[in-house]
Amino acid sequence: MEKLTLLALVGIIAITAAALVGFNAMFPTTNSAAEGGQNMNLQGTIQDVYLKARADGTYDKNEIRVKAGVPVRLHFSTEPRTGCGQELVVRGLNVRVLGYPDRDSVAEFTPDAPGRYSYSCGMGMWEPGAIVVEK
Numbered sequence: 685m686e687k688l689t690l691l692a693l694v695g696i697i698a699i700t701a702a703a704l705v706g707f708n709a710m711f712p713t714t715n716s717a718a719e720g721g722q723n724m725n726l727q728g729t730i731q732d733v734y735l736k737a738r739a740d741g742t743y744d745k746n747e748i749r750v751k752a753g754v755p756v757r758l759h760f761s762t763e764p765r766t767g768c769g770q771e772l773v774v775r776g777l778n779v780r781v782l783g784y785p786d787r788d789s790v791a792e793f794t795p796d797a798p799g800r801y802s803y804s805c806g807m808g809m810w811e812p813g814a815i816v817v818e819k
C-alpha cells in the first residue's frame with residue numbers, strides 16, 4: 685500500500701517535470717531584446733526596428749542600434765504633415781523610403797560594416813539621427 689503511494693508520487697513528479705519541460709520548449713524565453721538596447725527586437729534572424737518622423741521636424745528616435753550581419757526591417761512611418769520628412773534616407777546603407785501616417789513602410793537591408801549611419805530627410809535638412817551598426 686505504501687509502495688503504491690510512493691510509486692504514484694514518483695509518477696506525478698515525472699509527469700509534472702515533463703509538462704514543465706514541454707512548456708518551456710513551446711515558449712522559449714528570450715532576453716535578446718533587453719540585451720540589444722531600447723530599439724531592437726532581435727528574434728532569430730530579423731531585427732525589427734521602428735522610426736517615426738514627427739510633424740515638428742524631428743524623429744521619435746535619435747539612435748537605433750542593430751547588429752552587423754543580421755537582416756534589418758526598418759519600419760518607417762510619419763505623423764501627418766511632415767513635408768519633406770516623408771522621405772527618409774539613411775546614408776551609407778542605401779536606404780531610401782517614403783513614409784505615411786498610421787502605417788509602416790518597411791525597408792529591408794543587412795548592414796555589413798559596423799559604424800554610424802546618419803538618417804535624415806531626402807535633402808538632409810532634418811535634425812539627423814543615426815543607425816548604429818555594432819559588431
Ligand SMILES: [Cu+2]
Nearest residue numbers: 768805807809
Ligand atoms: Cu528636407
